[in-house]
Amino acid sequence: MSGNPTIQTMLNRKSIRRYTDQPVADEIIHAIVRAGQQAPFAAQLYSVLLSRKGHHAFGAPLLFTICVDAYKLARIMEKRHWQIVSNDLTLLVFGIQDAALMAENMVTAGESYGLGSCFLGAAPYIAEKIAKQYKLPPRVFPLVQLVMGYPAENPPPRPRYPLEFTLFEDTYPELTDEMVEQAMHQMDEGYLAQDYYRKAGYIIPLEGEREESFDYDNYSWTEHISRKWGQWHRSLDEILSQLEKRGYNISKNSEP
Amino acid sequence: MSGNPTIQTMLNRKSIRRYTDQPVADEIIHAIVRAGQQAPFAAQLYSVLLSRKGHHAFGAPLLFTICVDAYKLARIMEKRHWQIVSNDLTLLVFGIQDAALMAENMVTAGESYGLGSCFLGAAPYIAEKIAKQYKLPPRVFPLVQLVMGYPAENPPPRPRYPLEFTLFEDTYPELTDEMVEQAMHQMDEGYLAQDYYRKAGYIIPLEGEREESFDYDNYSWTEHISRKWGQWHRSLDEILSQLEKRGYNISKNSEP
Numbered sequence A, B: 001m002s003g004n005p006t007i008q009t010m011l012n013r014k015s016i017r018r019y020t021d022q023p024v025a026d027e028i029i030h031a032i033v034r035a036g037q038q039a040p041f042a043a044q045l046y047s048v049l050l051s052r053k054g055h056h057a058f059g060a061p062l063l064f065t066i067c068v069d070a071y072k073l074a075r076i077m078e079k080r081h082w083q084i085v086s087n088d089l090t091l092l093v094f095g096i097q098d099a100a101l102m103a104e105n106m107v108t109a110g111e112s113y114g115l116g117s118c119f120l121g122a123a124p125y126i127a128e129k130i131a132k133q134y135k136l137p138p139r140v141f142p143l144v145q146l147v148m149g150y151p152a153e154n155p156p157p158r159p160r161y162p163l164e165f166t167l168f169e170d171t172y173p174e175l176t177d178e179m180v181e182q183a184m185h186q187m188d189e190g191y192l193a194q195d196y197y198r199k200a201g202y203i204i205p206l207e208g209e210r211e212e213s214f215d216y217d218n219y220s221w222t223e224h225i226s227r228k229w230g231q232w233h234r235s236l237d238e239i240l241s242q243l244e245k246r247g248y249n250i251s252k253n254s255e256p
Helices: A005-011 A024-039 A071-079 A088-112 A125-134 A176-195 A194-202 A220-229 A237-245 B004-010 B026-037 B073-081 B088-112 B121-135 B179-191 B196-200 B221-229 B237-245
Strands: A048-050 A061-068 A117-120 A140-147 A167-169 B046-051 B063-071 B116-120 B140-149 B168-170
Touching: A005 A088, A005 B004, A005 B026, A005 B088, A024 A048, A024 A088, A024 B004, A024 B221, A048 A088, A061 A071, A061 A088, A071 B179, A088 A140, A088 B088, A088 B140, A088 B237, A125 A140, A125 A237, A125 B179, A140 A237, A140 B088, A176 A194, A176 A220, A176 B073, A220 B073, A237 B088, A237 B196, B004 B088, B026 B063, B026 B073, B026 B088, B046 B073, B046 B088, B046 B221, B063 B073, B063 B121, B088 B140, B116 B168, B121 B140, B121 B221, B179 B196, B179 B221
Parallel strands: A048 B168, A167 B046
Antiparallel strands: A048 A061, A061 A140, A117 A140, B046 B063, B063 B140, B116 B140
């Protein structure tokens, strides 16, 4: 059932963290963004910023910043004598989806041209810095960054949850301990077999009083994500503040 | 530059609102979800619900509900003696992205098998109803629904913003009135040329004191989205309440 080129392209995707310095032709960049644009959007609440100058993560020649963009919507509505009254949280729930749909199509389109890519997830926390750099108008929120270029490595696709831990028909089943452990096993053994974290040279440090009991022989995906979500971004203030500076206030209703 | 099958598949995509009753083979459904799983996720914060029973929108044989799922994450972390401390807004910003990446890959994968699909955007507003139907555990939030099946119509791909209104290098440009009008023209004339809203038989009614001055000869995309975002979802309460019922509280920090 992997018998068509699009499915093959998608199943073969993996994040690339080493690039050649071969530049990417303008026509290919344009085709990638155009393919992104044909996703099924709520309201085209997207913009894509591109930087080809300077040094980007992993030596990639291209850095895209995919933004939630309600500024263009507001400009269009103004010309039609309307203003946005929907609350900002609703706008974001749909805007984040629109930007992510665009981003994922760009990833797949890039892959189809032999380009590798890697998401950089920090954008929401450095939104104001990115805004200054690209001179973003209000209501443009940098959601995710994507480096892209011709790969200088060819790792295997990374492990994922079992399909039985992903797709549920009619009812979300009671997840037994065995099912959870089976999913953990598939993720952890899969990453260990690829020696992923050793090659990446990265173990998330423990905060507080926990003592390190892992090394690259047993540190794997479930421990990694546990340390992220068990330690990082405790406070709401940072993300709320970044959103507010970009013109999204999700703690009150819009002005009438 | 449209010279590969994956790009062709993506550029040819359009939402399908009429389906044959031909069932979709299990193997194809599984391949579609598997392709979805290879997207570059923050933390696999997704689950996919499937319904093949009953009547779905547009007569489609398949109804997928793509959810933000932090329940599985919590179960895994518990086994590693961790708990989620990240604030719920951060969890949602990444979870909405993960679910949307999955959803977009499923759309593209479906298209590659000759299947059509259409997003149904109401899920966040009927989250509690969906939760009861599928017996969702806490922290599983239905983000978007996707009907899918073999198409009984073949409309053209729909208009999108000009590339110059989408992709900005180095600096977000000052958008002149001419640029905004050009983008509006491309969207509106494009939809009118396809007679889209007349065929859909749908004009969003005006609320309040505004008087209707449009008919199917001039009602098009920019007026349509203006009426949505200029009239709908004024209050935060509904979406906040749906999120809270599903275990996401974005107005306070997590418990320590």
